[in-house]
Amino acid sequence: MLFQLLTAAEFYAVLDRLGQGHDRQTIPHTVGYYLDRTCHGSTLSKVVHSWVLARSNRRKAWDYWLEALESDVADVQGGTTGEGIRLGAMAGTVDLLQRAFTGLETRGDALGLDPYLPDALTGMRFRLRYRGHPEGEVTITHDRLTVGSSAQRAAVLVLRRATTSTDSTPAAAWTCRCTAAVRTTPE
Numbered sequence: 001m002l003f004q005l006l007t008a009a010e011f012y013a014v015l016d017r018l019g020q021g022h023d024r025q026t027i028p029h030t031v032g033y034y035l036d037r038t039c040h041g042s043t044l045s046k047v048v049h050s051w052v053l054a055r056s057n058r059r060k061a062w063d064y065w066l067e068a069l070e071s072d073v074a075d076v077q078g079g080t081t082g083e084g085i086r087l088g089a090m091a092g093t094v095d096l097l098q099r100a101f102t103g104l105e106t107r108g109d110a111l112g113l114d115p116y117l118p119d120a121l122t123g124m125r126f127r128l129r130y131r132g133h134p135e136g137e138v139t140i141t142h143d144r145l146t147v148g149s150s151a152q153r154a155a156v157l158v159l160r161r162a163t164t165s166t167d168s169t170p171a172a173a174w175t176c177r178c179t180a181a182v183r184t185t186p187e
Contacts, residue, residue, distance in 0.1 A: 028056065031052055031056070035049070043071040043089040044068075046071070046089070047065075047068045047088075047089055047093065047095075048092075049061075049064045050064035050065040050068060050096055051092075054096065054100035058117070058118040059119065065093060065118075068093050071089050098126065101115070101118065101121065102115050102124070102140055103115055103116060106130070107160070109131070109158050110159065110165055111131075111157060112159075112160040113140075113145055113147065113160075113161055114161060115140045115178050117140060117142055123139070123141040123142070124139075125137065131157070135149055136148070137149065141178070142178065143178055144178060145161065145176050145178050146173055146174070147168060147173065148173030148174070149168070149172070149173075159174055161176055
């Protein structure tokens with residue numbers, strides 16, 4: 001699904017370039033269409049569906065994430081675990097944590113974060129390296145986002161949250177409240 005790769009704005013821009021009509025229900029309708037028809041014959045299917053639902057249905061996204069994470073442990077495909085782990089599915093579950101649930105993206109010169117954690121995930125913390133910032137640390141809870149760095153001589157880091165950008169100076173921390181609107185998709 002393109003919704004794993006493109007933001008809603010990018011998707012609608014592609015439709016505009018193709019001359020295809022759309023409205024605010026185009027994405028939810030399309031997601032619902034495929035949710036009703038997918039048989040999940042691949043362990044990657046759970047990863048993709050979790051990605052697609054990460055912004056609209058956190059509970060269902062979390063359920064798919066857990067199923068993808070368990071795919072090797074529980075041998076969901078009946079006897080294939082002996083052949084080895086499903087590296088794509090395992091990497092996909094890490095990617096979901098780091099990018100989908102955090103809203104982490106790089107656009108232009110800015111590091112964007114728009115957290116939308118599943119209810120069962122109360123918080124997370126990780127380090128990242130980005131554009132001359134060797135030791136960035138991101139801490140996310142349901143109500144707070146903090147980005148900081150201990151590097152004294154790092155470059156200024158441009159941070160973006162929704163439509164707001166700010167410059168974070170070396171060895172400083174930037175904190176904002178996370179007030180996500182309730183987003184739900186019919187089950």
